[in-house]
Amino acid sequence: MTSTYWESTQRKFWTFTKQQLALERKKIEEAERNLVNLYPLPDKRHLSIYFYHQLSKMARPLGIRQQALATAQVYVRRFYTKVEIRRTNPALVLATALYLACKMEECPQHIRMVLAEARHCWDTSFNDISKIGECEFTLISEMNSQLIIHHPYRSLAELQTHFQLTQEENALAWSIINDHYLTDLPLLLSPHEIAITAIFLAVVLKPTQGGLQVNAAGVANALQALGNARATNGQGTQNRVQKLVDWMAESNIDIECVVECTQELISLYEIWENYTDKACKEPIAKFVKARGLDK
Amino acid sequence: MFTGYNTKKRVNERYKIVGFISSGTYGRVYKAMGKNGRTGEFAIKKFKPDKEGELQYSGISQSAIREMALCTELAHPNVVHTVEIILEEKCIFIVFEYAEHDLLQIIHHHNQPPRQAIPARTIKSILHQLLLGLVYLHRNWVMHRDLKPANIMVTSKGKVKIGDLGLARLFYKPLHSLFTGDKVVVTIWYRAPELLLGSRHYTPAVDLWAVGCIFAELLSLRPIFKGEEAKMDNKKQVPFQRNQMQKIVEIMGMPSKDRWPLLTSMPEYGQLSSLAAGNARFHRPQGLENWYQMCLKNNQYPPAGSSPENPGSEGFSLLQQLLEYDPQKRLTAEQALQHPYFSVHGKPSENCFEDSKINYPIRRVSQEDNDIRTSSLPGTKRSGLPDDSLIGRPAKRLKEV
Numbered sequence: 290m291t292s293t294y295w296e297s298t299q300r301k302f303w304t305f306t307k308q309q310l311a312l313e314r315k316k317i318e319e320a321e322r323n324l325v326n327l328y329p330l331p332d333k334r335h336l337s338i339y340f341y342h343q344l345s346k347m348a349r350p351l352g353i354r355q356q357a358l359a360t361a362q363v364y365v366r367r368f369y370t371k372v373e374i375r376r377t378n379p380a381l382v383l384a385t386a387l388y389l390a391c392k393m394e395e396c397p398q399h400i401r402m403v404l405a406e407a408r409h410c411w412d413t414s415f416n417d418i419s420k421i422g423e424c425e426f427t428l429i430s431e432m433n434s435q436l437i438i439h440h441p442y443r444s445l446a447e448l449q450t451h452f453q454l455t456q457e458e459n460a461l462a463w464s465i466i467n468d469h470y471l472t473d474l475p476l477l478l479s480p481h482e483i484a485i486t487a488i489f490l491a492v493v494l495k496p497t498q499g500g501l502q503v504n505a506a507g508v509a510n511a512l513q514a515l516g517n518a519r520a521t522n523g524q525g526t527q528n529r530v531q532k533l534v535d536w537m538a539e540s541n542i543d544i545e546c547v548v549e550c551t552q553e554l555i556s557l558y559e560i561w562e563n564y565t566d567k568a569c570k571e572p573i574a575k576f577v578k579a580r581g582l583d584k
Numbered sequence: 585m586f587t588g589y590n591t592k593k594r595v596n597e598r599y600k601i602v603g604f605i606s607s608g609t610y611g612r613v614y615k616a617m618g619k620n621g622r623t624g625e626f627a628i629k630k631f632k633p634d635k636e637g638e639l640q641y642s643g644i645s646q647s648a649i650r651e652m653a654l655c656t657e658l659a660h661p662n663v664v665h666t667v668e669i670i671l672e673e674k675c676i677f678i679v680f681e682y683a684e685h686d687l688l689q690i691i692h693h694h695n696q697p698p699r700q701a702i703p704a705r706t707i708k709s710i711l712h713q714l715l716l717g718l719v720y721l722h723r724n725w726v727m728h729r730d731l732k733p734a735n736i737m738v739t740s741k742g743k744v745k746i747g748d749l750g751l752a753r754l755f756y757k758p759l760h761s762l763f764t765g766d767k768v769v770v771t772i773w774y775r776a777p778e779l780l781l782g783s784r785h786y787t788p789a790v791d792l793w794a795v796g797c798i799f800a801e802l803l804s805l806r807p808i809f810k811g812e813e814a815k816m817d818n819k820k821q822v823p824f825q826r827n828q829m830q831k832i833v834e835i836m837g838m839p840s841k842d843r844w845p846l847l848t849s850m851p852e853y854g855q856l857s858s859l860a861a862g863n864a865r866f867h868r869p870q871g872l873e874n875w876y877q878m879c880l881k882n883n884q885y886p887p888a889g890s891s892p893e894n895p896g897s898e899g900f901s902l903l904q905q906l907l908e909y910d911p912q913k914r915l916t917a918e919q920a921l922q923h924p925y926f927s928v929h930g931k932p933s934e935n936c937f938e939d940s941k942i943n944y945p946i947r948r949v950s951q952e953d954n955d956i957r958t959s960s961l962p963g964t965k966r967s968g969l970p971d972d973s974l975i976g977r978p979a980k981r982l983k984e985v
């Protein structure tokens with residue numbers, strides 16, 4: 290880790306405890322009690338999956354890289370910790386977050402291209418780049434211009450040689466990092482804590498056997514393996530897992546973070562198994578139409 | 585309602601504009617006083633919209649986004665402090681701490697009759713503080729890319745502050761080669777040889793070349809390599825900066841493959857040999873050491889010896905290692921700070937004006953345009969001072985492509 294993250298606005302202003310995050314969200318809900326009651330929405334984790342699907346749909350035809358997509362996901366998550374979703378047009382917020390993230394990650398897209406893709410993948414009537422331009426002001430202002438995101442991908446790249454990850458393991462760790470953006474983890478843990486969890490899971494899950502499909506049961510087993518490694522402490526039964534555990538102890542990484550992170554992922558994979566876009570699309574469309582937020 | 589952007593802060597409620605400082609490709613800079621409980625002086629940079637007189641939101645330029653993000657993230661005593669960023673009705677304002685001076689203005693003052701050299705102690709303190717700021721930027725993976733005297737601020741208390749992060753970029757794992765995006769960076773006189781030779785993968789070493797040029801300019805009061813910029817041709821091809829390269833070679837001599845192993849793989853390497861043809865000065869360059877000795881003599885620094893009033897042989901050694909052709913051999917900012925130049929006569933002062941009897945004039949501001957909100961065409965030079973207050977400065981930078 291470089292010193293960069295420790296003094297970053299990400300750590301200082303955008304990393305919360307679970308309690309803090311719950312409190313922030315409760316505050317917004319309380320302030321918008323009427324709206325919240327009038328327009329029920331599915332579980333937040335379902336919405337995260339839906340947003341991810343929508344962002345990917347916009348990003349794919351434009352050839353936008355994963356890291357810019359990840360940055361956009363973090364922007365959306367930050368934004369909705371400060372602004373009640375029912376006061377916004379999510380289609381516009383997502384398109385704008387993607388547009389802004391591409392500039393920040395040095396792969397800029399023309400605003401017209403982003404608008405075209407947004408129109409293509411949402412049944413939406415906003416048809417003017419000035420809408421995205423204006424929403425950009427709102428996003429930046431809500432985030433206090435704190436736009437630099439430290440991603441676990443860099444930590445993964447730094448650590449992969451240290452732990453001698455195979456190509457498959459590295460790919461699996463990478464895809465686990467991709468998945469964590471669908472949870473609150475980017476607002477809860479540091480990038481290197483996420484990276485080490487992803488590495489740990491990749492090593493335990495043995496990607497050559499399971500392919501790159503991660504599921505809840507598999508991750509739950511991995512958690513078991515972590516518990517064993519801690520208990521046997523230096524028995525050398527599971528060499529690489531042990532090495533990871535030792536390394537975490539040496540580098541003062543709280544192993545509870547890894548456990549917490551793993552559990553969050555388990556619950557994501559559980560929910561994902563029964564998820565459908567429809568359950569999110571309709572309630573969102575309802576409040577957007579009813580409130581004229583797409584005008 | 586979320587039907588529009590609601591300004592939370594208004595620039596005119598928080599600041600009183602007292603004058604206009606300068607304008608450039610990015611927009612305009614104003615001097616302001618705090619208002620409604622806010623005290624002190626500030627410099628407010630107003631970005632111009634992409635198109636002049638833009639009445640609609642059209643998306644913020646990538647360089648403005650970069651500058652906003654970096655200014656928010658960075659905090660160091662030798663980097664200009666960002667007080668706040670105000671987004672108000674289609675306009676972006678970055679509010680900075682105010683600095684009374686900058687190096688361009690200080691150099692200019694010393695050039696005025698009776699021409700007098702900048703005291704050696706002042707130069708040492710300036711350079712030391714500049715490098716401290718640069719170490720911080722580079723440790724945080726930020727390349728400045730546009731260091732030049734006009735961008736180095738100095739407060740009335742003698743604190744040096746690196747300013748204008750408008751071209752700065754994060755250099756870890758760039759998604760695209762850093763060459764794409766902005767085709768040309770760094771004001772030509774301070775541009776590193778690897779950039780002149782078309783390098784696509786340049787490094788923070790470009791900032792250290794610029795520091796070397798600034799060091800030389802502080803000593804001699806003139807830009808050391810004062811080339812003429814070749815303009816972009818109609819095909820938007822970036823031309824080889826022949827004249828600038830010539831200026832460097834006339835003093836430094838031709839770069840060689842022995843000293844700079846990757847020289848021959850530079851895209852414009854072929855241009856280099858054509859440069860030498862028929863120019864006698866290439867075979868008998870002045871040499872940096874001669875340049876240095878001439879410079880100290882012309883500017884009447886007291887005789888060398890062990891006096892802190894003379895930049896001495898350590899000064900030459902530092903300059904030589906900053907103006908190293910091979911970017912891999914050039915000193916890093918950290919190495920430069922460790923150079924004996926900074927320890928030979930005790931620690932450099934934290935106030936570059938300490939023991940100096942020179943009174944520098946305060947920054948000129950123009951009164952012609954004091955309305956930051958409505959000034960009709962931001963970024964146009966309708967009034968006020970030109971981009972840089974010395975005539976004959978080259979154009980700052982080409983617009984991003």
